[in-house]
Amino acid sequence: MILSIVAPNIKNGGGKELLEYLLKYIDQKYPYLIVHVYLDSSLMNIKTVNNRKIFLLSSSLGKVFIFGKKINNALYFGNLPPFRKVDNSMVYIHNPYLIMTFSQLWDKSIHFFFKYSMQKIYIKIFIKNVDIVACQTKVVRNGIKSIYRHKNIRIFPFFQLCNNDKKTKNVKKYDFCYVSLAHTHKNHTLLFNTLELLANKGLHLRMAVTIEKDNRALIDQISRINVIGPVQIINMGVISKKAVCRLYSDSKCLVFPSLEETFGLSLIEAVEMGLDIIAADLKYVYEVVNPSLVFDPNSPQSCANAIEKYLILGQYSASTGVIENKIDHLVESFLRV
Numbered sequence: 001m002i003l004s005i006v007a008p009n010i011k012n013g014g015g016k017e018l019l020e021y022l023l024k025y026i027d028q029k030y031p032y033l034i035v036h037v038y039l040d041s042s043l044m045n046i047k048t049v050n051n052r053k054i055f056l057l058s059s060s061l062g063k064v065f066i067f068g069k070k071i072n073n074a075l076y077f078g079n080l081p082p083f084r085k086v087d088n089s090m091v092y093i094h095n096p097y098l099i100m101t102f103s104q105l106w107d108k109s110i111h112f113f114f115k116y117s118m119q120k121i122y123i124k125i126f127i128k129n130v131d132i133v134a135c136q137t138k139v140v141r142n143g144i145k146s147i148y149r150h151k152n153i154r155i156f157p158f159f160q161l162c163n164n165d166k167k168t169k170n171v172k173k174y175d176f177c178y179v180s181l182a183h184t185h186k187n188h189t190l191l192f193n194t195l196e197l198l199a200n201k202g203l204h205l206r207m208a209v210t211i212e213k214d215n216r217a218l219i220d221q222i223s224r225i226n227v228i229g230p231v232q233i234i235n236m237g238v239i240s241k242k243a244v245c246r247l248y249s250d251s252k253c254l255v256f257p258s259l260e261e262t263f264g265l266s267l268i269e270a271v272e273m274g275l276d277i278i279a280a281d282l283k284y285v286y287e288v289v290n291p292s293l294v295f296d297p298n299s300p301q302s303c304a305n306a307i308e309k310y311l312i313l314g315q316y317s318a319s320t321g322v323i324e325n326k327i328d329h330l331v332e333s334f335l336r337v
Contacts, residue, residue, distance in 0.1 A: 003334055004036045007077040008063040011040050013181050014265050015094060017241065019077060020046065021160035025327050027052065030335075038066050073334055080119065081126045088334060090132040092156075096185065096260035096284075098123065099143030108184065124148055132333065136263040137287040137323075157288075158327035159265055161272045162245030170249045174234070175205040175311060176278075177251040179244055179266045180258065182211040182218055187257040187280070192221045192233070193300040194257075198307060199231035205311060206232045207255070208247055213237045248273040253310060256280060257297050264288050268321055277319040278306050288323045292316040 010019050026035055034051045041058035048054045057063050067082045076091040079098055097116040105113040133150045135141050136157040144153050180186045211218055222233045254270035256279040267289045279285045280297035293316050296302035309315050
């Protein structure tokens with residue numbers, strides 16, 4: 001049997017991390033399974049090994065062609081289904097913008113409105129070409145059911161955790177961290193406005209972030225806050241999974257202000273590493289963790305109050321995880337055919 005994974009629109013971020021974990025899991029758990037993977041040519045770090053064959057796609061025409069090719073036993077990983085019917089197939093939807101209403105997209109930006117409205121229309125037309133629509137949480141499932149009307153929607157959350165040696169007690173370098181690229185919905189501006197409030201108030205803390213070093217607006221804001229003095233923000237740039245795990249180990253608490261998530265991978269990673277979590281008071285958070293404290297993600301003052309409550313008053317409970325890794329269910333859904 002050949003399992004094909006069609007993912008030419010995955011390039012970076014959480015989607016790339018999940019894809020790499022999925023391939024690693026299949027290599028280890030199902031060494032007999034032949035896997036064909038169709039990728040954007042930028043993902044040259046994913047190699048052909050053993051029973052895995054990589055097809056790198058560099059042209060837009062080549063990417064369009066692959067969605068029109070009849071590939072049975074296929075996982076379309078990256079939100080978009082094929083535009084012809086294929087047997088034993090699944091599309092995995094993990095982009096929060098694809099379950100927003102048109103008015104919500106318009107409120108984000110004109111660019112987002114046109115980009116994701118076109119994708120939503122495409123999905124609505126062609127989603128019938130796959131047997132299963134998979135996602136990570138009940139919130140996303142309900143959104144898919146409401147917008148796309150597919151009859152077979154399954155929840156298959158999966159995630160790669162850090163190796164956490166709970167016997168090792170690291171000296172914490174950072175009071176807080178936020179592991180995320182600087183996409184608009186990740187809400188870094190609110191976080192930095194919060195830290196500026198706390199700096200002007202004289203509260204001392206160290207926070208590590210992982211935003212792209214070419215994001216001049218946010219880098220400049222970090223510099224302005226660091227000049228004030230008591231709050232120090234350390235930007236580590238885009239870092240590897242190994243470095244992310246080390247950052248969790250060096251931190252006391254994750255602050256997570258993101259406005260939209262289909263999962264919130266950092267939340268479950270952090271709680272498994274023993275971090276406390278201060279998170280946006282939004283539904284997606286409670287799908288994966290019980291946070292220590294929550295705040296209004298549209299209010300820097302609310303976020304500042306939560307951080308101060310944590311750091312100064314110590315009024316919080318330990319965070320806990322509430323979700324199960326179902327990567328085995330995801331792969332076995334193909335093997336049962």
